[in-house]
Amino acid sequence: MSPLTPPFSDEHEELRRSARGFIERELTPHAQQWEEDRWFPDEVFPKLAAQGLLGLKYPELYGGQGGDYLHEAVLVEELARTGSGGTAAGIGAHINIATPPIWKFGTEDQKQRYLVPAIAGEKIGALGITEPGAGSDVAAITTRAERVDGGWVVNGEKTYITNGVRAHFIVTAVKTTPEGGHHGISFLIVERGEGVSSSALHKLGWHASDTATIAFEDVFVGEENLLGELNEGFKLIMANFQWERLAMALGAVGAMQIAWERTAEFARERSAFGKPLSGHQAIRHKLADLATSVYTCRCVTYDALRRFVAGEDPLKEVTMAKLLTQRASFELMDACLQIHGGAGYMREYWVERAARDARLGPIGGGSDEIMREILGRILSL
Known part of the structure; x- marks a missing residue:
C-alpha cells in the first residue's frame, strides 16, 4: 500500500525519508531494551533536536525549523516506526501537548525560558x-x-x-x-x-x-x-485539543501501516499446510480487509488534517478521525496478532507489544464515549 500524497508536498516527503532514516537508525534498534527498562534515555531528546525534529512547527526565532503542522504530522506518523508506543508517546507529549500552549499563549520571557530549551532538547515538558x-x-x-x-x-x-x-x-x-x-x-x-x-x-x-x-x-x-x-x-485546554486528537489519529495511521506491512510479510513467508499463509483464502481476505481499514483511516485523517491546516474549525472531522482510528488501530493489531498465531503472543514478537500499546487509543485524549458525545451535539442528535 502506497501512502496518499496529499496534503503533503515533495518537501514533506523528503522530511519523511530523513525522519524515517533517523528513527530506524537511532530509535528502533533500542525499542525492545527500552520497553524492558520501562524507560528511554533523556538523551533521545537532544538527538532529536540535533535533527531539528523537536521544533518542526516552531519559528526559527526560537530555534525551530519554521515549518507548519504538516511537517509535524509527518514526524508523528513516522514515530510509529520506533516499534515502541511508549517512546513515541514520550516524544509526542513533549512536542504536541506540553510545548504548544507556551508557543501559543506564553509571554516572550516564558518562550525564552521554556520553549527555546525544549526545542533544543535541554528541558523536557x-x-x-x-x-x-x-x-x-x-x-x-x-x-x-x-x-x-x-x-x-x-x-x-x-x-x-x-x-x-x-x-x-x-x-x-x-x-x-x-x-x-x-x-x-x-x-x-x-x-x-x-x-x-x-x-x-x-x-x-x-x-x-x-x-x-x-x-x-x-x-x-x-x-x-x-x-x-x-x-x-x-480556553487554553480547548485550543490544543484539536491538534492533540489529530496527532493521535496520525500516530494510529502510522502504526497501522507498519503493522500491516510487517504482518503481510510474515504471512508471505510463513507456511502452513504446504503453502504460505497468504495463500489461504481466510488469511488473504483478512489482510485485504485490514488494508482497507488502513486506507479508510488515512483518508479520514488526512481530510481532517487538510481542513485543520487550511484554518477551518474541523471539530466534526477531527473528532471522527480520532474516534475511527483509535478503535480501528486496536482491532487491526489484534487481527495481526491472530495471524501470527502463538508467536504473536510472545514478548519477542513486535505484535505482542503493538496490541498492548494500541489499547490506550480509545481512552486517551478523549475517550470514544466523549468523542461520540461531541459528535452527537454537532449532529444535533
Whole structure:
C-alpha cells in the first residue's frame, strides 16, 4: 500500500525519508531494551533536536525549523516506526501537548525560558490536567493555586501524566477561584523543585514512557509563570485539543501501516499446510480487509488534517478521525496478532507489544464515549 500524497508536498516527503532514516537508525534498534527498562534515555531528546525534529512547527526565532503542522504530522506518523508506543508517546507529549500552549499563549520571557530549551532538547515538558477525580470532566479539577505575594502556592495532585517523572517543567491546570469551573481555571508553568514529587505508574502498554502521578505540596510559583489569562485556562485546554486528537489519529495511521506491512510479510513467508499463509483464502481476505481499514483511516485523517491546516474549525472531522482510528488501530493489531498465531503472543514478537500499546487509543485524549458525545451535539442528535 502506497501512502496518499496529499496534503503533503515533495518537501514533506523528503522530511519523511530523513525522519524515517533517523528513527530506524537511532530509535528502533533500542525499542525492545527500552520497553524492558520501562524507560528511554533523556538523551533521545537532544538527538532529536540535533535533527531539528523537536521544533518542526516552531519559528526559527526560537530555534525551530519554521515549518507548519504538516511537517509535524509527518514526524508523528513516522514515530510509529520506533516499534515502541511508549517512546513515541514520550516524544509526542513533549512536542504536541506540553510545548504548544507556551508557543501559543506564553509571554516572550516564558518562550525564552521554556520553549527555546525544549526545542533544543535541554528541558523536557509535560502537561498536567488529569487528576484522580477529574478525567474527561476537566472543569472538575481540584488542584488549587492560592494567591500570595509574588505568585501562587499550588497544592493538589495530577495523574496519568506522560513524562511525569522526567519532566523539568509541567504546564499545570489549577483552580484559581474557589468554585473553579470553566471560568475559574488557570495554567501555571511549574518547575520541578521543592514540593513537586512524582510516583511512576505501571501500565498495560507504553512501557517505555514514564507515566506518573505528580503531587504538589505548597509549591510556590512566581506570577511570571502564569500562562495565558487568569481564570481563562479552559480556553487554553480547548485550543490544543484539536491538534492533540489529530496527532493521535496520525500516530494510529502510522502504526497501522507498519503493522500491516510487517504482518503481510510474515504471512508471505510463513507456511502452513504446504503453502504460505497468504495463500489461504481466510488469511488473504483478512489482510485485504485490514488494508482497507488502513486506507479508510488515512483518508479520514488526512481530510481532517487538510481542513485543520487550511484554518477551518474541523471539530466534526477531527473528532471522527480520532474516534475511527483509535478503535480501528486496536482491532487491526489484534487481527495481526491472530495471524501470527502463538508467536504473536510472545514478548519477542513486535505484535505482542503493538496490541498492548494500541489499547490506550480509545481512552486517551478523549475517550470514544466523549468523542461520540461531541459528535452527537454537532449532529444535533
